[in-house]
Amino acid sequence: MAKISVIGAGVGGMSAAARLAKQGHEVTIYENSDRSGGKCRTEWFGDYGFDTGPSLLTLPAVYRDLFIKTGKRLEHILELEPVDPAFVYNFSDGKKVVFPNLSNPNTYLEIEKTFGAKASNGWQEVINRAEKMWQVSREPFVESELKSIWQLLIRKNLISQIKQIAPLTSLRRLSEKMDLDPHLRMIVDRYATYTGSDPRSAPAVLLTIAFVESTFGAWHIKGGIGQLSIALEQRCKDLGVKFEFNSLVSKILTKANRITGLELANGKQIDTEIVVANSDAEYVYNQLLSEKVSSASGERRRLKAATKSLAGFSLLLGLDNAKGNSVSMQHHNVYFPSDYDAEFDQIFTQKIPVSDPTIYICAPKDKSLVRSDSKEAWFVLVNAPRHEPKNGWDWSKGADQYAQKIIKKLDTLGLDVSRRLDFMKYRTPADLESYAMAPGGSIYGTSSNSTTSAFLRARNRSKVTGLFCVGGSAHPGGGLPLVGISAEIVASAIGKA
Ligand SMILES: Cc1cc2nc3c(=O)[nH]c(=O)nc-3n(C[C@H](O)[C@H](O)[C@H](O)COP(=O)(O)OP(=O)(O)OC[C@H]3O[C@@H](n4cnc5c(N)ncnc54)[C@H](O)[C@@H]3O)c2cc1C
Structure with a gap:
């Protein structure tokens, strides 16, 4: 021992x-x-409970395995709930596409309804390629101790595996090569942010996220x-x-x-x-x-x-529908800006808060996260530059105004937030650095x-x-x-x- x-x-x-x-x-x-x-963590403020960190659980098998191997099954302790639809993506041209949970065929149908058959075929190609990449990378890379690059280079079928992974291609370049519909390209770009990265330099293999999310599902606890x-x-x-x-x-x-x-x-x-x-x-x-x-x-x-992973600026919003109009929302909602590249330039190159950020809203239907039926607890997250007072952005300044700017944007999107606002707190990258000891408030360590x-x-x-x-x-x-x-x-x- x-x-x-x-x-x-x-x-x-x-x-x-x-x-x-x-x-x-x-x-x-x-x-x-x-x-x-x-x-x-799930944190409570008055009548509202918020997941202030992860709000989406994918690949729950990892934790099922941990719990069963160390004692009682996960399902005996926690209530895992599939989230359907998995995501609703909203675009600046007014289009919106729903991704159902755990069903690729239904996702293809939804894409076809919104963007047409060519776009839907393109997404099928994404999922097929992502599955092949997952098969090639899962066991030798993701699930294994990485001792040296050589352990990957001495594998059988190396040439065909390299072809699948396309190690020198960026995620953005891959979706361009696939001639994917521009809206769907933004969804692929967003997968780079799941590792705190810029899709223009992140490797194409991050496409695996598309397969993992759609096949193993989006879950809430x-x-x-x-x-x-x-x-x-x-x-x-x-x-x-x-x-x-x-x-x-x-x-x-x-x-x-x-x-x-x-x-x-x-x-x-x-x-x-x-x-x-x-x-x-x-x-x-x-x-x-x-x-x-x-x-x-x-x-x-x-x-x-x-390079360090990007950070996040989050808003914890307690909304009371007794004060305004409730708006129909799904659990995971994404609102893309018109210029996604500007977001990555501002975070990684200019190191300034994003002027028109992609907005992610987690609006759980879980009634155990509020203390009254008229209330909703929204977790809103936008990507942000790290807290680097010396050679980047100093998040001890300007955060109030930035929070107000995002709330205004939410109103502009028709989400009637200001009128319903009953509680509001924001968390800057500096806050994450201090309470979770995450240097610079990076969400994922390195990018x-x-x-x-x-x-x-x-x-x-x-x-x-x-x-x-x-x-x-x-x-x-x-x-x-x-x-x-x-x-x-x-x-x-x-x-x-
Ligand atoms: C806003 C946000 C949203 C996210 N969304 C998602 C999501 O939807 N889905 C998802 O899967 N992941 C998401 N993540 C990422 C996920 O939360 C993290 O990858 C994961 O929780 C990190 O776990 P960890 O084991 O690295 O430890 P951490 O959570 O980083 O914890 C490290 C711990 O070590 C302690 N510590 C550090 N140094 C010391 C020291 N010297 N002495 C004593 N204690 C120390 C810290 O206090 C902390 O408690 C999100 C993260 C954030 C911040």
């Missing part, structure tokens, strides 16, 4: 802790905050997706994992390139053989580890070369803004003996499904007691 310390009680940290405890290890989680969940964090904390406790909240880890201690312990901000030292870091990988390598640890230098170099980005992410098993990285900034990346997979990879790399 090894003594394992986990830094951070995010979903990745807790998923790894549960698996490791089940494998017979003695596990303690040190968490800076007074609660678990990190970015994944009754009471909010943050319930997943609560259930994970309980599962960890059931397996004997100890939680130390309000415990900021300030140093990872090493001797001769090997982990020996942790130091907390209050000066307390903890002896430990293995550290699983769920905190941001760059922070781990540049702040927590001494710069003298020479075996960390390769990882530091790679992390420095990676996929280059063809090699996947290889620049922190490896799950460090060259520093006894150090492992889990969560959104480590392989295979951010978002709940990948974070859960990273926990599985780390637990199997550490092995049984």
